[in-house]
Amino acid sequence: MEFLVVLAVFGYIYYLRNYADLRTKSEKEAADVADGIRLFKDNQISQAFAYFDAKIKAKPKSSFAYLYRGLCYKALGDQSAALNDMITGLSYDGTIAEIHLEKGKLEFASQQFKEALESFDKAVSYGGKQNQIPYHWRGKTRQALGNDVEAQKDFFKEADILKEKLAQGPSYEQPKVPLADKRLAITSVLVLITSAILVLSIKDAESIHLPYLLAAVSAISIGFFEPVRGWILAISQCVLLLVGYFVFTDIPESSGKLELENFSLYGSCILTFAGSFIGGFFKRALNAG
Template sequence: MELLIVVAFFGYIYYLRNYADLRTKSEKEEENLKEGIRLFQTNQIHAAFDFFDQRIKTRPNSSVAYLYRARCFKEQNDFQAAMNDLNAGLSYDESVYGLHLEKGKLLFRNNMYDSALKALNKAIFNAGDQDPEPYYWRAMTRQQLNQEEEAQKDYKKEAEITEAGKHILIRDLSVKKPF
């Protein structure tokens, strides 16, 4: 009887550690990449690039690593390599809104407004109302497409999110602690 109680207890602990963690795959990835993200955020682009490049070599299906390596490429003005990484990251996980946002921004920069609008729509869908930046870029894109009324709605939504303080501090994912 005691053995059964001990096995049940450890089984429950195992369940909590492995199955009760409600974070998404990308949120867990971001937790594992926080050192490289910190390097990028402190503008240590070359060190961050090396970190994410190594991570992609060891774990090539890490969509968040592709996102940050793409951002490093973008900082180095290698826009084609950045786009390649964004597309690779999206092939592994389309729910990371940062991938869609960065892709939309790159397409906007290259005057590909219809494609940028599609990418930014996906960014907004995946981000919900947690980040004002996708709305800002979608409004800019809509202005280029002469969709003034829709652009004004997006600017208004951006202002509402900013004013409400709903935007998240880490822009790519709302990092949740494990259970």
């Protein structure tokens, strides 16, 4: 039983780490190279280039690493190498609007207007309708090709987006995490499974150590992977523990066994709340760092 519980705990953590992350591929790649992006934005071009060059050697299919190494090449004056990196990045993921945009800028600068127009079309297509920059560049390219009517449409669209952003005003609020979504639903199912295993461990264990270990590890995992909504999962786990114990198990006749189970049950509930708080604290500390 103890082996199965430990196996379940590590399986739970592995799942949360590798499969409950519902970010897109490009979002994960951007997060993976965040340190290099900061170097580039701080105009530390040489350090940023070394970072992305090493990242490409370690992960040769990282489109975002090619994007930013290409931007470093551009900043260093090597337009040809920059364009090659953009093309290579798109060969691994052709849906990243930023790469299409930067590729188009390089093509525009070398007067490859037809190629640039194709790139800006894709930047508009993949970048959504709330980014004015691809429209601006596509308008300039159409103007260079003599298509003034379509160019004006792009410039009007650019102006409309800018007006809408100005009307909304500056926003300094962090994006709000929805109260419920697919990720929370998946994690809730895992909490249900963990709670069932925890109830079984409470009934089977000869001491409080195993239930407490399972409760603490699962709760810390809850807080770490759901730092904002971990309290919902912590409450759910406590309710499931109490319902599972009192509704689906038999109360022992022995007073000693009853005392041990109660100690394990209520202690596990307390550890669930404490652990979720600690896990959330660690995750916020890591994000802040």
